[in-house]
Amino acid sequence: MSQEDDVSKEKARTESSEERDLGVGSSKKRRHEESAPIDFASTSSDDIHYHFPSWVAGGSPAQYVAPRELLAMATALENLELIHEIAVDENFKIPDVPTNPIEKAVKENMYKAFFDLLREDLAKQPPVYTNLLSHIMEIKMLILNDLLLPSHQRLREQIETMFDEERIKESLLEENFDFKQVAGQIIDILLRMCAPARDERIHELRKESDPIKILSGLFEMIELMKNDLTNYQLSKNRAEIENYSARYELREFQKLYTEYPDGPPKVREWICESYELMEKVEKTEEQEIQAKRERRDNEIDEQLLIDVTSKGFVTLVQSENPDPFPETLSLDRGRISRLSEKFLQIIITASSVLVTCGVAGRQIAESEDFKTTLKNHLIVIANDIDEKNLVEKLEAMGEQCAKEAHDTASKVDVVWDEDKTKAVKHQISALADEDNPVRAIVFKRVSEFVESILRSPTMVPNRLLPGLSIVQNELFAFTAKYLRLCEHNRRSYNSLYYEILYKIADDIVVEAASVSATVDAEEVKQDLDEVAEEAEGEFFDGSSNDAASSEDPQDVGLPDLL
Template sequence: MPNNTDEDTHTDVPHLEKLDSPTGSPPQSASLSDRIQLENCVSNLSLAHEIVVNRDFHFKPNNPPKDSLEGKITEIVHRAFWDCLREQLSSIPIDYSHAIILLQEVKTALQALLLPGHVRLRSQLDEVLDLELIRQEADHGALDLRRLAAYIVNTMGSLCAPVRDPEIRALRELTQLSADPVELFREIFSVLGLMKTDMVNFTVQSLRPHLLQQAVQYERAKFQQILDKQPGSLDNTTAWLQTAAQEEASVARSPFELGPEAPTNVPSQPGPVSPTAVLTRAYLHLLCWDPQDQRYPETLLMDRARLDTLGQTLNRLVLEAAVLLLTSTHCGGALFYLQGFVGKLKQTTVALLEGCHSRDFDLKGALLGLSEQVLAQVKEALTAHEGADLPQDHQDLLRGQIADLWKPNNPVRSLIGERVQGYLQAMLRGGPTQRTPGPPACLRLLSAELATLGAAFGQLVHFNRSVFGPFYAPILRKILFPAGEAEAGDDSR
């Protein structure tokens, strides 16, 4: 299997229209404008991907921590503005210059919240918040800020989402109490900021179905732009696929290495490695990726946090399944048919193994404590059901085997891990439209959790393959079918 150099990797970068055509060019010193364009491209790609993949995606108001530098600067600037406004409104004669600027910003914010159908409201807003008329009233000392504030609050009430009703109610109470106009407008601006965020999130949710239709082509085109500016942006992806291909080739060869007494009807050479099998193995690698390994494939960086979370869930489910299997083996299957026993056992296991993925988690100590809890629940169930107790040798064996699960090479843990990997592999091979395969017998008690994990993992993988299949194809072609060999059908898409 050839080792790809950087130069070879660059020639693998495809045009979307013609996969075999190289698009890379020699790296050149990037100008500031090029870097800004690249950062904008990456930012747009990440944002679009997050909206499409994360159904719960929403924008949040920008509220920096008060003890941060940004938070302190923001607080100083805001306090200075409102103090200046209060000073102007307290002067004789009253200075309305800051107040007029404030009203202009309020009008702009309200206009941004209007929908095309708000024709009458838009006309009314232009009439009441007529800046030219407001300036004339200010020049003659006749500007009534409280009246304008009351109109603004009523308009906000007609435009806001139901979730903002409590804030609008509080603003109306402030208006009726003849509160300090500075404090009133400060609160108005605060609620307007929330309403603008609500409008953005509403727009995102409204556009999401349309984004889903265009997401694959959009992300593919954006990534191509990144490759055009940084031709080496698939180096880690190439290494990731090459590792998976080597492992898949090794697995494919193993049945044929049977020694001199092998049956004569077994072919002497394994068949070609399937690109689909390589991609499936590569995706599964991401669920157990070493956090210290920084060579994460570029095509999956936007999903790394999600995949890391799924990997942590996988690790916990393996431990949980191992505990259930050992308990069932030593205590008899009949105990697991008792109402509530399995649920209580799972609940205890999840609680004591929470956070087991973190580096500072004492897995050995947690499993030792879990073994004692499991034994206590088993004794309680046996006493209530059969009036008997678990033999001491069985207790010692169960306690020791659960405690030994902290070792990564523990046989039971390794066996469960292989079964889970096989289950996920079967789900990926089946594709998003196929029926979900049933879990192995040792995993049936966790079938719901595994199905949830597999569905989330499968969705990420399916979307990633849809977007980046044209980029994987030439890399896999070079790895699996070196020059001079006949190419089999490419099914990496």
């Protein structure tokens, strides 16, 4: 038997064995396997069933996710987060040093290895200049591509001539290359282009004599100048960046939530709750229904949308873990969480000052700088306050309030006893309860102030409500920061909010109309019952007139009346 026949038989046996393993043997065995249950109990790698019948797995081909697709998704998300951060944070700047410690360590180690290799090349006999030449050419290209503007045409030509690669190669081969001269020329160019704040660093680089340190310093200076140029462009084109960010965020968001025709569930729930809060005004039921009917006749105006979203934005900072939290603000969840801490800090601080002044009395409360000094100390104590450490913070704030009230009392000759100290501490500890009267009043007034600014940013109230003036600086700073975030969110998603609000308002109007129709039907039924009773009485009393009795009953029956 030939070797080819042996190979053919072996191949046939292998294929037959694979067919048996895959369940494609005889029809009898196939029917048995299709009717038998599949054992999923085992989880060991040796016992896992890798092949399922088509009635389990379905006929669709296996779906693969390429690594480049995952990288593209990650890059898109990073770009979205970056451009959103630039749009929301008016003070955003590219830092000179990486803020991520891992990134910083990797960069430093790469630079070290990079220049250690260059030092070894230059220390050889004869020296190897290949890497040195590539570094000089890289510096040249960085200046041309990353630092020069299109208007710098003359300087571009000078650099091209000054650092011609062929000329530098020739001087290296002839061993008459002067590195310090070339480095000095590069430093002169950078000095002409850099910001004044970088001049001192460049002058220090000019004094350096070690070629490796000079090259390292040049690369570092170019990176700093690139950051300066980027930050300048960001500040110069911030309005365009914000508009682009709004369009980009909405486009990417719509890609993720195309399967929700009524809008993302949390956004819809958030808008719905905010709308219902807006509707909770002191009206009679008839006025409310009438208002809804009128609203249906008129399209939802921009002010209603602003009012509803303003109410919704305020609810997000009123608690640590707001629910629902709209998907449209997912990128800002951490920022809103930090703002909610500041919101609580303002409320607790203002409440503590009010409580202390109430217990201490007018003479202490109106003494010079008492409220301001007390507020400044309490703000520091409550700097990282949250619901978890609220009781602990209030204890420390109570101690501080009692101490400052006691010290001020001694200055203004007011008697301060232990009972007042206990009263201050007790009442401030009671602020842990959300329903505490003082805290509730301050909470309501702060919320109303923030909401009024979000509704009409240009119409700032002339004065704050009583009790808030002591924390006005903190309240203004908080509101300004939150306003910027909310304005950008509106710029991005107002069209989505409008569609959702229109559907919600329409549903409520239809429901109100249905309720109104039911009420009208009940009233008609009552009237008809009264008419029927009167007719029945007249019939049995024999008081009906001849004309009525001669009419066809169908003409006066209930079906025709209805």
